Amino acid sequence: MITGTPKPIEEILEMIEPYEKIIVAGCFGCVTVCRVGGEKEVQVLASTLRLAREAGGRPLEIREVCLERQCDPEYLDPMRPYVEDYQAVLSIACGAGIQFMAEKFARTPLLPGINTGFLGVTERQGEWAERCQGCGDCVLHLTGGICPVTRCAKSLFHGPCGGSVGGICEVSRDVPCGWQLIIDRLKALDQLENYGKLKPYKGWSSARDGGPRRIIREDMI
Amino acid sequence: MSISIVLLPCTGRIEEAVLLRAFEKGADGVMVIGCLEGDCHYVNGNIRARARVGRVAGILETIGFGPERVRMYNLSAGEGAAFARFTGEFVDQVQTLGPSPINLARGQQNQESTEEVAAT
Numbered sequence: 229m230i231t232g233t234p235k236p237i238e239e240i241l242e243m244i245e246p247y248e249k250i251i252v253a254g255c256f257g258c259v260t261v262c263r264v265g266g267e268k269e270v271q272v273l274a275s276t277l278r279l280a281r282e283a284g285g286r287p288l289e290i291r292e293v294c295l296e297r298q299c300d301p302e303y304l305d306p307m308r309p310y311v312e313d314y315q316a317v318l319s320i321a322c323g324a325g326i327q328f329m330a331e332k333f334a335r336t337p338l339l340p341g342i343n344t345g346f347l348g349v350t351e352r353q354g355e356w357a358e359r360c361q362g363c364g365d366c367v368l369h370l371t372g373g374i375c376p377v378t379r380c381a382k383s384l385f386h387g388p389c390g391g392s393v394g395g396i397c398e399v400s401r402d403v404p405c406g407w408q409l410i411i412d413r414l415k416a417l418d419q420l421e422n423y424g425k426l427k428p429y430k431g432w433s434s435a436r437d438g439g440p441r442r443i444i445r446e447d448m449i
Numbered sequence: 450m451s452i453s454i455v456l457l458p459c460t461g462r463i464e465e466a467v468l469l470r471a472f473e474k475g476a477d478g479v480m481v482i483g484c485l486e487g488d489c490h491y492v493n494g495n496i497r498a499r500a501r502v503g504r505v506a507g508i509l510e511t512i513g514f515g516p517e518r519v520r521m522y523n524l525s526a527g528e529g530a531a532f533a534r535f536t537g538e539f540v541d542q543v544q545t546l547g548p549s550p551i552n553l554a555r556g557q558q559n560q561e562s563t564e565e566v567a568a569t
Binding site for chain 1: 464465466469470472473508511512513514549550551553554555557558
């Protein structure tokens with residue numbers, strides 16, 4: 229899922245300072261699962277902002293909405309009849325959802341209520357960890373299901389660097405060496421021969437280095 | 450100071466938004482009274498409630514209301530005397546804090562409107 233963290237209330241209050249009537253928009257997708265931008269978070273954020281603003285003598289009118297997804301046009305359409313009745317939309321979806329809403333509602337300022345994090349997993353309640361950088365050329369079948377692009381701090385492709393000591397990455401004592409994880413897992417799977425099958429080089433043109441990416445599936449158009 | 454008692458089947462039902470809503474509706478303080486820890490009929494409702502009360506206290510601190518305006522107590526259903534004692538203690542605490550900032554702002558606004566009416 230796409231993860232995120234709430235922006236500090238002070239920062240949001242500063243963002244909405246010019247406005248008196250806004251929409252707070254959540255998303256039932258990833259941000260609901262990681263408890264940062266779903267229906268409950270919309271309610272809490274809206275209440276918090278109303279309390280803070282009214283206590284400061286400038287009451288704020290808020291319409292609370294939570295869309296099925298903010299990254300698909302059909303779920304944004306229901307907002308169209310009323311979105312321009314409000315001065316701004318404070319979205320607590322991921323950066324993709326916020327931008328898509330901004331594209332669809334060209335005359336309404338869009339404000340981000342969260343800081344979007346990464347593609348990750350829930351390791352335990354309240355703790356998420358990055359697992360994928362969307363490089364566009366997956367090699368997990370050769371690396372025991374552990375991604376060298378994401379789990380190695382340097383995204384190395386041919387084994388650990390000299391900064392790997394006792395299975396720990398030099399970047400932080402809390403970061404396991406991705407390549408140590410890969411080799412341990414390949415050994416456990418009796419697939420160590422896969423280590424030698426890795427490509428001589430990795431093409432990064434399908435990754436972010438090639439600029440903003442687009443997927444076109446002719447079979448679906 | 451008046452007290453409104455809201456009955457719920459379990460403190461686990463209490464979301465952060467419900468507590469914040471009480472402040473929007475004019476409460477100067479909110480006390481949450483759950484069963485004794487370890488005695489929850491729904492296993493961990495009161496543990497969840499404690500965490501939520503803690504998060505709301507954090508929010509109230511951030512927006513200048515003060516974290517002391519919300520507090521969790523644990524009691525068994527047979528402890529009427531302790532209920533009265535805890536309630537008295539919390540009421541004293543809220544009275545010391547005074548009206549919540551939102552009630553102060555509303556009071557000021559009402560006073561201004563009254564003055565405007567009087568001037569006309």
